[in-house]
Structures are given as C-alpha cells and as structure tokens.
Amino acid sequence: DGAVLSPQLQRVLERVRSGADFMPGWQASRVLSEELGSGWRDKVASFEETPFAAASIGQVHLAALPDGTAVAMKIQYPGVARSIRSDVANLLALLRLSAALPKGLFADNALRVLQKELEWECDYRREAGCARTFRRLLRDDPFFAVPRVIEELSAARVLSMELGSGVPLDRCRELPQELRDEATRDERAFPLRSQIGSQLLRLCLRELFEFRFMQTDPNWANFIYDAGKHRVTLVDFGASRSFPKEFTDHYIEVMRAAADGDRDKVLQKSRDLKFLTGFETKAFEAAHVDAVMILGEAFASPEPFDFGAQSTARRILELVPGMLRDRLAPPPDPSYSLHRKMAGSFLACAQLRARVRCRSLFDDVYGRYWERR
Template sequence: MHLPALAPILEGMSKSRNPPVGRLARLGKVAALSARGSAGLAVRALRKVAGSDTQETERSTIGHFVQVLGEMKGAAMKLGQALSMEVDALPPELRQLVARLQSEAPPIASEEIASIIEEELGAPPERLFAEFDPKPLAAASLGQVHAARLEDGREVVLKVQYPGIADALDSDFSNLSVVARAAGLTSKLFDGRDYVEELRREISLETDYLLEAERARAFHALLAPEGDLLAPEPIPERSSSRVLCLTRVRGQTLQRFIDSNPDAEARWRVSEQLIRAVHGPFFSAARIHADPHPGNFLVTEDGRLALLDFGCVKSFRPDFVEAIRAFMRSEVRGEAYEPLAGVRAAGFEVELDEAIARSLLAETVEIATRPLRTSCYDYARDTSVPDMRALGLRRTLDFLRIRPPAEAVMLGRAVGGCAQNLRALGARGDFRSVYARLLERMAPRVAQEARSQG
C-alpha cells in the first residue's frame, strides 16, 4: 500500500472538532472503537480463509482507529502515540498512518484558538504578535502549536491547550481507575491502582503550561553545555496556564528523519544524541523527559537534536537514581552485580522466592542490557522488545510478584520509548561506550545532588 491509497483516510482526519469531555461519551467512543476493531479482525480472518486481499480491511480499520483517537485527544490519543512506536506491530505504510497521532491530530478551528489566546493573554493574536499563522504546525494530544513572530523579530511557537482537555483527561483516568479497582479486588497481584494514580498525577500536570514553562527553562539549561543538543526557551510575557510561547526550533521530526532513509553516519549521530538527551538529565539532575515519542524530537539542518514538549517531566529521588546508575555502571564495565539487591535498593517490593526472583531478573537483565555488553551493537537487528514481551507472557505471575515503586512507571515510559526510537533508527556502533561516558561524566553532579538533598 502506498501513500496515495491513504489519501481518503488522511482527508477524513483533517476535520476540526473539539474533543468529547464526559466519562460516558469517551467510554462510548472507546467501546465503539473496540467493536469496530474486533469486527475488522473477523472480516480479515474470513478473507484470509477465502484467499481475498485483506489490505482494504486493514486500511479501513486502522484509519478509523487513528481518526477516533485523534478526535478524542487526551490520554486516549497518548495510547495511540505509544502504539505508533511499535516497530514490529504494523507494515511500514500503516505504521506511517498511525504515526500521524504523534503531531497531526485533527486540529480545532482557528477561530476557537484565537478566542483562547485572547481569553488567556488579554488580546487577540494579531495584536500580540507581529505575525501569527492560524494554520497549526502540529496538533497533539493536549494542544496544538502555531507559528508566530514577536515584534523584536524572534520566531516563536504558541502552544494552545484544547478546550476542556483537563476534564477529558480526568474522564479517561476515572474510567481507567474503575478497571484497575476491579482488577485489584480480584487479586492483589492485579492491583494497579498506584500506577494508574501515578499516570493520572503526572499526565494531569501537563495541562499546567506555567509549570511546563519552568520545565522547559530547566531543560534548556541542562542541555546547553552539550552543544549539539538543545531545547526551546519559554517567553513568559506571552504565556499563561493554557497558552505557552517558546522560541522556535526548525528541523524535521525524528519520525520524518527516519523516513528519509538517512545514511549510517547520520543514524549513529542521532542515536547517540538521543541517548544523551533522554538519559543525561536523569543521571545529572534526577529528572527525565517521559514522553519520548518521535514527534517530540527535531533534527536540525546543522546536525543538532532538539527536545520538545516538557509537559511530562518526572523528577526522582536521588537514591532511586543512584540505584539505577550503579546497575548501569556494572553492566558497561562488565562487573559483578546482584540484581535482586539492586531492585530492592531502588524500592521494588519482591514477593517471590529468592531463587525464582534471581532467575527472572537474570533473564530480564540479559534482554535489557544487550547493547551494553558488546562494543558493536546493531539496532537494526534488535529483538529486545519482542523478546521482553515473550518473557512477560511466559512468566507473567512471577513478574506480578515483583512490584516497582510507582515512580518507576514514568522511567519505564521514557526508557522504553527511547529504546523503540533507537530500534527505528537502526544504527550500528559502540553504544556501551556512549553510556559509559555518560555515566562517568554525570557522576560528580549526581553525588552533589544527593548531598544537597541529604
């Protein structure tokens, strides 16, 4: 299937509408989507038996999936963004369609955007900016982004929050909490309420654009010494709790960079930059950008990597960071390490026989640390994600008896997303040395942070 065949679906995604807000309305959308998906799978199976072409069924089902999640926005769309990063889940053409959820959701009307800007900043955009483009640069899960220019000539972007999106998020997580509560009543092993609440708390903070401005400022300072990494700077006088103004960074998204079929040298450069952008702030400042889908990275013409969207930034306890760092350091050095003691030091609850726990952790570590145990790793042939998924299915009950602290949910989201991006980039090289240099360079800063909070 080629892009021209997707045109009718992409055209349908261009309709502007506000996201539904109520719990029942959003639950109904998900239920209808699930029913449509199940019906599509049944039709596909029947056509396979009959020897018919199933591409049209796939295109229709996935196109509907993308359009509905794009219209819903909020946590539902974030789920779609996560699915778009699954390298093995779909053929390249269909994955490209789902990837539109990263920054190309159906935008809301420009008149509504102008009204929100005036309500938040006290004047319409044509009075606040020398130039303002009513056509969005991007439309994401919680807001859409417009290009503008300040009176002093600086290029900026304006991130404007969708109407009612905070209520939509609350509805999504209320529905999810009901499921988690029911599962917890069935068995303590399935009690995921702490993790749902962690997600609710962290993702709900994304609706506070003043907080996001502070986070953007902090990441700008953290990345500045790197030279080839950057983050935009907030413009406080043109920002509010629902409108965020940032200096503009020009470049192509990480997804478009990957789709452009870059050469091996470029793939390696961006992969190394990606590791430093995601893992560096974790080890140096006990915080991480926890929404690393490809739409949140830009590759600039001069070869730098820009990190965007600081709504979801998680801060961690220094002792949690140090436990992770000790594990990583032992792996890159090839030193002996006791994983069971390590997970306990990081705050994991282990309710397994120690011998069983050690065997499970040994299998997990073997899969997760493959790039750290060789001087030449090929991400184009990486199978760690499907291998980890298979291990999870094979030893589900054992995994359920090792419970990470709630804060580890956001670390897993960040690290897992980074790994998926590295797989999509498909670079080959000495990743172990990248992590080794990063860990050693950040060591003094971690120790100083721990002392300051001790």
C-alpha cells in the first residue's frame, strides 16, 4: 500500500514477489521423474524447459497435452518442505535476539501459524484437493473460473492445471475505467475497475460466510483477468483453509455491528471470538473497537465506498503500537490468514481505485448466512 510502504520498499517487495531464481533443467527433470515416473514426457505433447514464472517454493513451466490443452506445471524446489521448520525456528530466534518484538505481538504463536501455512503450501496433493473444491464451489459463478487439475501430471511436488488466459490483476490498474458492453452494443458504460473490485469483495465474503473455505493469499498474481471474457481465473490454492462455524457465527456479527455503528456489540462479539479476554484495559478495548469500526466503514453506507480515497491502512497502523503494548492474548489462529486476505482485498480495491457498494454485498451475504442456519 503506497500509503504505508516507501517506494523503495515497494520495489524490493515486487522484485521478491516476481524474481525468484530458477532450478537448472537437470534438477527440474529429476523432480518430475521422481514424482511422475520416468515416462512422464509420454503424457505431454510439449514441455517448455524454461519456466515462465517462479516463486519462493517452486517454478512454473508451460506444457501441452496431446489434445492441445495448454497446461501450467508447477514444480517444487527440492528440500523446501524439509527446511521450513528450521527456517521458522531460526527466524524466531533471530527476532528474539533483536529485542525488538513487543510482547503483544505473540511472535511464537504467529510464527507457529505461519509454519503450518507454509507446510500446507508445500503439499501439492493438498493444494490439488483445494483447487478441486473451489472448482466445484464456483462452477456456476459468472465472473470467477477455476482451472481443472490434470491428475495424471500431479503428485506431491508437482501440480499441473489448465492454463488460464489473461493478465495478473495488477495490470488492471492500467485498464480504462470505462468498458462498453460489446455483446449488446449498449452505449451505457460501467466502471471496469469498480466491477473487478466489487467481484473481489463478493468472492471474499462468499468464501468466508458461504463456503467457510477461503484461498487466503491475496497476491495479485493469483488472479488472472481476461478482458475479452471479463472474467478472472483463480490460481494457486496452497493457502486455502476452512473456518469453523463457531468462528464465522461470531465474526459475521462483528462485521454486522461495525457496519451498524454498534461499538458495544463489537466489543462483546470480539470477546466471544477470543480476540479479547475481558481483562484488557479500557484504552486497549477502545483501540480495538476503533480498528474494527474503521474496517467497518466500507460496509456502513449504502452508497459506493471509494477505496481510492480511503486511509484505512494508515489509520489502523496509528492504533497498532498501543494495541501491541497492551494485548493480553494472541488472536485466534484463523484470524491471521483471514485478515491477510481481507486486507489484501481492500488494498487491491484501493490500487484499482474502485468504488464498491459494500453494504449491499454484505447485507446479501448476511441474510443468506442466517437463512441457511
């Protein structure tokens, strides 16, 4: 977020995100043979030796099936899964030595959750199952699509899926705000970036309160926009997780209370969620409620919320020092990944300068949530 990070740090993070090193060809071939068998090349018509993308734990190659279907084959770097536990332990030891961690951060708990999530991301069989689940859940969605898993080319360290068409979502910042309906030649124009932002928030709310199953990595590269079809293909499901009903029952009421401006209910439901113990200082309780109310502003008004003009991140950051100083208990485990996804969705809307009717999106999800119960 440009309101929080310096331009220099933003450039560094962008390079980290998109510029990981590639495995040498012989090493990638060895992983493929170990996972898929020595005859794996008989299952493809072509395979590009040079990867077209790389990340922290693997790289992606383009291939084609005998029927011509384009496929993205993700190959995990050797030894990644084994190194995670020691790397996280070393990171925690380093942070402790720095004496820079406020006690309210509960770094041990945060890093334990991080370690579990990284282990999930290294389990490509699990990710394949998550992708199949999302493909089923979104099979009738008019905007989002999930590629098919290619079972015969997938294993513990290799995941192959149909290749989606389009560009990563961050490229949508360059698209015009207006788009005409070419199919009907409708001369009325609608705001394209706001359409995309609205769909991102709709998906986020459906994942949490309808599916109770969420892909929690908000990386722009996980959303591939096809302007010709006006659809987004979802990729990378390693960070997917489920949420228990007890958690979502309380969380949806926290959001309802924030949208309605009910500070007392926000406080009570935060205790029900175990965000608070009930023994915090009044100052901490006030800061916590303030932060929730700031997030709830998007859902408070029936009018479109202008994410491009908001200062949500900066205002919440101003509350963080006091909250870290006085927090008595770590937040519930599901909240780490949930808030990463929600914050990422808000920041994506801000980058798109989207104006979204968040209240109507939430009201619809809220009504259907309790109807199903």
